[in-house]
Amino acid sequence: MEATRQSGTDGRASTGGSGERGRQPWTARRVAVELREVLDGLAAEYGSLVRILTEHAEAIRGADAPGIGRCVAAQEETLARVSRLDQRRREVVAGACSCIPGLAEQARRATLTVTNVAAALPGGEGGAMVERCERVKALVEQSKALTEAVRISTVSLMQHVEGVMRQVSRKLSHAGTYGRRGVVETTQQVVTSLDMRS
Numbered sequence: 001m002e003a004t005r006q007s008g009t010d011g012r013a014s015t016g017g018s019g020e021r022g023r024q025p026w027t028a029r030r031v032a033v034e035l036r037e038v039l040d041g042l043a044a045e046y047g048s049l050v051r052i053l054t055e056h057a058e059a060i061r062g063a064d065a066p067g068i069g070r071c072v073a074a075q076e077e078t079l080a081r082v083s084r085l086d087q088r089r090r091e092v093v094a095g096a097c098s099c100i101p102g103l104a105e106q107a108r109r110a111t112l113t114v115t116n117v118a119a120a121l122p123g124g125e126g127g128a129m130v131e132r133c134e135r136v137k138a139l140v141e142q143s144k145a146l147t148e149a150v151r152i153s154t155v156s157l158m159q160h161v162e163g164v165m166r167q168v169s170r171k172l173s174h175a176g177t178y179g180r181r182g183v184v185e186t187t188q189q190v191v192t193s194l195d196m197r198s
Contacts, residue, residue: 026095032125034092035117039132041085046139049078053146060153093117 024030052074059067096117097104103120106112118129 026099028096028100028122031092031096031100031117032121032129034088034095035114035121035129036132038085038089038092039114039129039136042082042089042136043132043139045078045082045085046136046143049075049082049143050139050146052078053143053150056150057146057153060150060157063157089114096120 052071056068056071056075058064059071093112093114097107097112100117100120100122103112103117106116115130115133118133119126121129
């Protein structure tokens with residue numbers, strides 16, 4: 001969960017992703033409120049993604065083609081929402097750099113993470129926000145592991161289907177239905193004629 005290096009921020013959100021707040025100047029309080037919303041949103045979406053990926057793996061194991069299709073569609077919708085939240089996350093980090101002392105300098109030296117921003121929040125906000133960051137990170141790692149497992153299962157299923165198709169092709173080939181090129185071949189030449197005079 002890294003944010004890109006921030007520069008040239010003017011203290012306002014770039015796209016106004018939070019409605020009216022998009023036109024308000026950034027303050028530490030606003031950063032805390034919006035960061036909490038973003039992290040809670042990301043936790044909810046990655047939690048959904050973990051559930052969908054688990055269902056996807058089960059659908060692959062059961063060779064449930066409609067179930068696989070539903071899971072793929074649900075993943076796309078979830079990842080679209082994650083992308084929108086990630087855009088808001090970048091805006092919050094940029095806003096934090098404009099109003100929390102030390103963050104802008106830290107961003108110039110290295111990539112600034114959401115955890116860095118959370119830890120820099122004044123008062124008692126920092127500790128709870130860092131915990132939220134860790135929760136999101138754990139869900140991201142879990143979804144990565146499940147994505148890899150689904151990828152491996154998908155490759156395995158495809159290889160199985162290809163193997164079955166090769167066996168069917170061999171059986172049909174031995175029966176004389178298919179030739180070496182995998183097409184139906186006739187064993188006798190067929191001669192036809194067509195009278196074009198009439």
